[in-house]
Amino acid sequence: MFDWLGWKKGWPLWRSYRLNVHIKEDVEQIFEGIAETRRQLLMDWADEQWDHLDRLLQQVQSHWPQDVLQGSQSLSKLSMWFKGSYARAKDCTEIFMMNEQNEVVFSTYAKHIGKVYSNTEEGFEPGIRYARADIKGRKCLYGPYSDPLTLEIGARSSSFHDDVTLMFVAPIVHEGRYVGALCSRIPNDVLGDLIQRESGHIYPDSGDNYIFMAESTIRPHLLPGTALSRSRFEDRTFTHGENLKDGVTTEWGTVSVKEHTELELLFTDPSTGKLHPGVENTIQHGSNLFVAFPGYSDYRHIPVIGKGITFQLPHCPDRWGMMCEGDLEEVYQVRNIGWRQFKLHSLWIMLSAILGAVLVYVLSGNGWSAGAIAAFNLICGFFAASQLQRRQYRRVHEDMRRISRFIRINAEGKGDLTQRLDTSTFAQDETGELAKWINNMIDSLEAIMLKVQLATVDVMDNQIQMRTSTETTQGTTERVNRKLSFMIQGIRTQLEDLDQAKIAADHMRHTLHQLEASATAQIQVAQQEVERIGDKMVQISGAVSDTNRTILSFIDTMQDIYRALAVINEISAQTNLLALNASIEAAHVGEHGRGFAIVAGEIRKLAELSRSSTEDIHHILSKISTAANTASQSIREGDQVLTEGTTLVQAASQLLQSATAEDAERTQVVDEVVMLMENIAAISHQNRSTSAEVETEMRELLHDMLQVQHSSRDVEVITLFLQQVVGQFQLTHPQTNTGISES
Incomplete structure (x- = not known):
């Protein structure tokens, strides 16, 4: 056994x-x-x-x-x-x-x-x-x-x-x-x-x-x-x-x-x-x-x-x-409520039977009566206890077993949440209240699980949309990455051409610097000669100006001589008139006036001679004046020529300076072109670095997209897991009745 x-x-x-x-x-x-x-x-x-x-x-x-x-x-x-x-x-x-x-x-x-x-x-x-x-x-x-x-x-x-x-x-x-x-x-x-x-x-x-x-x-x-x-x-x-x-x-x-x-x-x-x-x-x-x-x-x-x-x-x-x-x-060490109560009742029944027998024996002194009373008490007590066990404790025990079994269904993470305890089969005591609260708890749990279930469906739908979006984005990213690769290849080719152009520009700049140095030296010599000629022209122009001023002053003096000759002519005319008058008067006087007439004649001769000399002087002065005017005109023309020559010298000097400046500008332009090309090359190198970074970023973006896809799959797995967890429980569909009792 x-x-x-x-x-x-x-x-x-x-x-x-x-x-x-x-x-x-x-x-x-x-x-x-x-x-x-x-x-x-x-x-x-x-x-x-x-x-x-x-x-x-x-x-x-x-x-x-x-x-x-x-x-x-x-x-x-x-x-x-x-x-x-x-x-x-x-x-x-x-x-x-x-x-x-x-x-x-x-x-x-x-x-x-x-x-x-x-x-x-x-x-x-x-x-x-x-x-x-x-x-x-x-x-x-x-x-x-x-x-x-x-x-x-x-x-x-x-x-x-x-x-x-x-x-x-x-x-x-x-x-x-x-x-x-x-x-x-x-x-x-x-x-x-x-x-x-x-x-x-x-x-x-x-x-x-x-x-x-x-x-x-x-x-x-x-x-x-x-x-x-x-x-x-x-x-x-x-x-x-x-x-x-x-x-x-x-x-x-x-x-x-x-x-x-x-x-x-x-x-x-x-x-x-x-x-x-x-x-x-x-x-x-x-x-x-x-x-x-x-x-x-x-x-x-x-x-x-x-x-x-x-x-x-x-x-x-x-x-x-x-x-x-x-x-x-x-x-199996569990002892149910009925058994514990039965043991307690048995103890009290036996104690009651013994006490009753003792009391009867004390009062009557009859042992058979005491024994009969004890047996009666035992029989009635155990009968009452068995009825109480069958009608009350067994019922309570069965109620507790049903509650325990119902709870155990969900205790290990699985269960039928559509089931409910039939509270009508429970007595209106603590077990009935416990059954009602358990049903209330299951209602709340089922509502939560239904929400989780609906949430997992929403998450799965959004997950599918996100996965589709990421797949589309990944395709677009891959196409952009291919375009960027082509662009980067073009940039690299452009950089090679720019490097060659930069080398040619450097060579041209070196040659232009040499030509500029030679031209600058020659222009400086020519500029020095022009400046020297200009200085001489200025000196000549100054001398001519002085001569012109002297001639003009001489002409002014001749005008004074003309005025003096005019006075002399007038004096000669008056003298000649006076001599004529004196001769006339001497003639009137006769012999006494002969000497005076001679003197008057001589005076008239002197007056004539003076007039004749004055005319000669006037004629000479006219020639001198004409020659002076001609010389002044020539001097003015020469001064104009000198002025034009000075202007030409200045223009030549400016031209030479301009040529030097233009050479500097040309050099500056070449330098600027070379600098621009260097900047372009630097920018291109930077673009190459940037394009490489962009290429790396695109690869990282592709990798990130893959990670998003992996994360998307992870979310999908988690969602499926949640659905599996929720799926372990039988849930009432929202449109159906939840009033299902435990079978």
């Missing part, structure tokens, strides 16, 4: 089981829910890690050629991408890249760079061989395995940490063949955190969820049943009993681990040395559910019950198993 437990251990457990056998179906559903939820949690987590690595892989393959793997390119972009991926992957402690020679060429942990993985059977090498077995490579989730570097890098998201490692490997393909790999390092304790969920343990004193090897492909030496995750009983943080670090004591020895559960512990029954029945049946049949008495012996030789399943994570070549267990004692 008690099977392998024996009477001493089996009786209390059998009694607990029989008292709660009615909850066996509920216990089965509980363990089914725990196992399926944990399995889905692991699958979703693995998909998330692959999504992070795939996004980084797309960035690397879309922009970075194979020579990145040889370390010959600038790694700034690569560093930025790796940091972004590392920030998103919260459980990852390192992301690194290997080339075809298995050399780490880049890593978020700098000390790892340069490490070369050889072809051995230890550590990470089998995973590398599996990943590159195909010419294009294949993804591989390798592990768990021990890696000292994981311990050296340290923990990130888990409070527990050791050297056990999971490695996600994604091959880098170039021209259709494997050229390297991206790898993501995750401490294996993250798996323990995922499946344990201490705050969510239904059986906190005993429940343990652990992963074991069911079938190993890469490492055949790993036996089925080998632990692959941290046990809940490994660490001293578990205080409800013995732990594996200090040792779990059994009648067949102590079960313990030196460093960690993973890869050390084989889940065998200490009494037989074989795999304990839960693990063995799970490996053989793919799943195992056993919740009845007496349970089965686990690796601690403790009677446990639970659910075992096998599964295969994405791109993991090995098949794993997972046990979700609880101690039989804890699972």
Whole structure:
């Protein structure tokens, strides 16, 4: 009856089981829910890690050629991408890249760079061989395995940490063949955190969820049943009993681990040395559910019950198993309200029967009467208690079970939110109030989930539009990039022509400088001669002007002489008249006047002679005046000629100065042309630099567009995930009636 437990251990457990056998179906559903939820949690987590690595892989393959793997390119972009991926992957402690020679060429942990993985059977090498077995490579989730570097890098998201490692490997393909790999390092304790969920343990004193090897492909030496995750009983943080670090004591020895559960512990029954029945049946049949008495012996030789399943994570070549267990004692130690009340009533019934018998015996002294009274009280009391149990406590118990079952449907993240508790079947007491508030809570939860569902549909629609827009923008950007490439090529050709023109302009400027120097020297000599001639012309002009002024002064003197001759002519005329008068008077006088007549005659002769001389002088002066006027006219003409000559000399001097200035201007023009060409060349070089920057920016824009597409895909994945999460719940369509009662 008690099977392998024996009477001493089996009786209390059998009694607990029989008292709660009615909850066996509920216990089965509980363990089914725990196992399926944990399995889905692991699958979703693995998909998330692959999504992070795939996004980084797309960035690397879309922009970075194979020579990145040889370390010959600038790694700034690569560093930025790796940091972004590392920030998103919260459980990852390192992301690194290997080339075809298995050399780490880049890593978020700098000390790892340069490490070369050889072809051995230890550590990470089998995973590398599996990943590159195909010419294009294949993804591989390798592990768990021990890696000292994981311990050296340290923990990130888990409070527990050791050297056990999971490695996600994604091959880098170039021209259709494997050229390297991206790898993501995750401490294996993250798996323990995922499946344990201490705050969510239904059986906190005993429940343990652990992963074991069911079938190993890469490492055949790993036996089925080998632990692959941290046990809940490994660490001293578990205080409800013995732990594996200090040792779990059994009648067949102590079960313990030196460093960690993973890869050390084989889940065998200490009494037989074989795999304990839960693990063995799970490996053989793919799943195992056993919740009845007496349970089965686990690796601690403790009677446990639970659910075992096998599964295969994405791109993991090995098949794993997972046990979700609880101690039989804890699972069935529940005592319902009716049983507790029945025990209490039984105590009072027995006490009442004894007290009644004692009272009757004291009063009557008749033992048979006292016994009869005691028996009557017992019979009536137990009959009343059984009726109370059947009519009241069982009803309350069933109400509580229905409420518990209804809550359990949604406790593990899945459920039918269209269902409601039929409050009419509950009594108008605390259970009825509890049922109403639960329905109210489900109404609110369903409304929230409906909003989330509608929001995911809107997000998906906007996501599709954004993806379409980004694809269109990417096409436009690529066309603009091609046009810019053509423009940049034209600019480069133009720069070459400008360089040649600049060389020719420099040569022309040098030649013009030489010609300018020679012409300037000759012009300076000519200008000096012209200036000297001009000085002489000025001197001649001054002398001529002085002569002209002297002649004019002489002419003025001749006018004075003319006036003096006129006076002399007048005096001669008067003298001649006086002499004539004197002769006439002398004639009148006669002899006495003869002498006077002679004198008068002589005077008249002198007057005639004076008039004749005056005429001669006047005639001479006329000639002199004519000659002076002619000389003055000639002098004026010569002065005009000198003036014109001076003007010509000045014009020649100005012309020479202008020629010198024009040579300077020509030189300046040439300099300006050369400077302009140099400026054009400088601007063109700047344009070349700018165009190169534009080209780089366009490439970055293309890369950003790819990132937008990647982000768009990420949003789409997240939206799909939200839809999957919401899809786990059955929801009432907005147009339908929500008044559905629990069946």
